[in-house]
Amino acid sequence: MKHVFRGRTTEWLLTTPSLLWLAIFFALPAGLILMAAFRPADLHGGLGDGWSLAAVHALADPSYPALWFRTLWLSLVATLICLALALPAGYHLARLPRRRQGVILLLIVLPFLTNFLIRVFAWKTLLHPDGPLTRLLQNCGILSEDTLLLYNSGAVLAVLVYVHLPFALLPVYAAAERFDFCLLDAARDLGAGAWKRFWSVFLPGVGAGAGAGALLVLTGCLGQYVVPQLVGGTDNEMIGNRIVQRAFSDRNLPEAAALSGVLLIALLLVLMAQARKRRHSAREAGL
Amino acid sequence: MKRSRLPATLTALVLLFLNAPLAVLVLNSFNASRFGGTWEGFTWQWYERLWQADEVWDAFLLSLRLATATTLAATVLGTLAAWSLHRFNGRLQHVHRALIVLPLALPELLMGMALLSLFTALHIPTGPLTIWAAHVTFCISYVAMVVLGRLRDFDTHLLDAARDLGAGPWQVAYRVLLPLLLPGILAGALLAFTLSMDDFVITFFVSGPGSTTLPLRIASMMKTSRSLPVINALSTLLLCATFLAAALSLRLGRRCTPPS
Known part of the structure; x- marks a missing residue:
């Protein structure tokens, strides 16, 4: 019997629109980042004619290593905090009755769908020197008069976790929902303690979801610039801030492209490694 | 225990x-x-000040128009993408899938830089049209993922059955496939609309003079302390809209699961 919509022509007809669009507006531009890094800057913030290594040489700027290191450090710590919160919460959520799950999911998705700038702004108000949290902590005597909650790495970290937490929470929850909780009972009957059950039974069970979530948080944090710009001080800048500064304030698109190119290549390598690992484990599971 | x-x-x-x-x-x-x-x-004074802030409403109307145009294009492209990813499984779909998934995995900053490089290299002036193209690009992936999720529970035998009963391929697509997929497509469209209304980072890179969307307007309002309480009022209204959209999308999700 001939199946519906299975022909080669149909495949091309259905695939071409999105494939073409993404090739023109995603794949080609990503390649153009790498090309722009080898062009000279022109006075209007665009790209000059001919080729130049100036932007690539500028990557050796002595201020960059500390910036890269801070970006990586903040992103890794934010990812670990997100996982540490998402794993127990996902576990708890998946064991709740269906109806309760729906309500709680709404409470997770709603802040997630709220305008990103507004979420950062909410934190700025919360941590403001005249804001509610500062007042509360000062009245309790925890915070001294001249301590600022804003404009430090703690504030940047808190807001990074805040805006990215749902990226970890939702995949972990989705994986935990498919997890067979009888396995935990079996492990207990066999004498495993609570921590052992969590580490050796639950964690491998939701590992794929946790890994996907962690990767989303990590890549999201690595490319952040709004959060450090709004709640961080000058000592808390991340690489994204420098990219935006080069592209818009300094009007030097090639240098911005060179920095973006490094970030892009690093992230593509991480993503490729993860895809390979997943294919490998899928093949092993198939055997 | x-x-x-x-x-x-x-x-x-x-x-x-x-x-x-x-x-x-x-x-x-x-x-x-x-x-x-x-x-x-x-x-109520912050709401009154918001009501009088014409520049906010202009930005809101621009965002609304852009989000509508984005949703239309991204829903069509994303649904087609999801269907071909679901139905075919060859080398072409391998590439296709990578192009759909990568925009979700890479930070918005890089997508913004990429599109800025494209428009600069081709000497295309930035404005509403470039913002629209950028929004459609990242929304395709989200729509495709939502529709693909629904397709996983979809019984493709229904199509073969319709075929055996004498329906032509277009009739199958229009009378069987589309109605069954509609809740998923609408949920994807709603997500695309929300994302387009909300996007700041990518829009910031590809906007030009005279194309201030609502998030861009909020960003410039955040720089003056006078308008900070007005942002609170605006945020509250946007939160209400988000809540309605989320509730609607939840309803759509419920309708497509068969009663058991």
Whole structure:
């Protein structure tokens, strides 16, 4: 019997629109980042004619290593905090009755769908020197008069976790929902303690979801610039801030492209490694 | 048997952490105090000031138009993409899938830089049209993922059955496939609309003079302390809209699961 919509022509007809669009507006531009890094800057913030290594040489700027290191450090710590919160919460959520799950999911998705700038702004108000949290902590005597909650790495970290937490929470929850909780009972009957059950039974069970979530948080944090710009001080800048500064304030698109190119290549390598690992484990599971 | 209270406590704390800042924002939109450190009485004045802020409404209307145009294009492209990814499984779909998934995995900053490089290299002036193209690009992936999720539970035998009963390929697509997929497509469209209304980072890179969307307007309002309480009022209204959209999308999700 001939199946519906299975022909080669149909495949091309259905695939071409999105494939073409993404090739023109995603794949080609990503390649153009790498090309722009080898062009000279022109006075209007665009790209000059001919080729130049100036932007690539500028990557050796002595201020960059500390910036890269801070970006990586903040992103890794934010990812670990997100996982540490998402794993127990996902576990708890998946064991709740269906109806309760729906309500709680709404409470997770709603802040997630709220305008990103507004979420950062909410934190700025919360941590403001005249804001509610500062007042509360000062009245309790925890915070001294001249301590600022804003404009430090703690504030940047808190807001990074805040805006990215749902990226970890939702995949972990989705994986935990498919997890067979009888396995935990079996492990207990066999004498495993609570921590052992969590580490050796639950964690491998939701590992794929946790890994996907962690990767989303990590890549999201690595490319952040709004959060450090709004709640961080000058000592808390991340690489994204420098990219935006080069592209818009300094009007030097090639240098911005060179920095973006490094970030892009690093992230593509991480993503490729993860895809390979997943294919490998899928093949092993198939055997 | 005693179960650990730790996960339940942590979940409660996570929900508090996620929602408390927004609750403070809503409360402060009715607070006469400018920075909201203390409660200084109930007021509508921030909403009145918002009502008079023409530049906010202009930005809102531009965002609305862009989001509508984005949703139309991204829903068509994303649905077609999801269907071909679901139905075929060759080398072409391998490439196709990578192009769909990568925009979701890479930070928005890089997508913004990429599109800025494209428009600069081709000497295309940035404005509403470039913003629209950028929004469609990242929305395709989200729509495709939502529709693909629905397709996983979809019984393709229904199509073959319709075929055996004498329906032509277009009739199958129009009378069987589309109605069954509609809740998924609408959920994807709603997501695309929300994302387009909300996007700041990518829009910032590809916007030009005279194309200030609502998030861009909010960003410039955040720089002047005079308009900070007005942002609270605006945020509260946007939160209400988001809540309605989320509730609607939840309903759409419920309707497509068969009663068991």
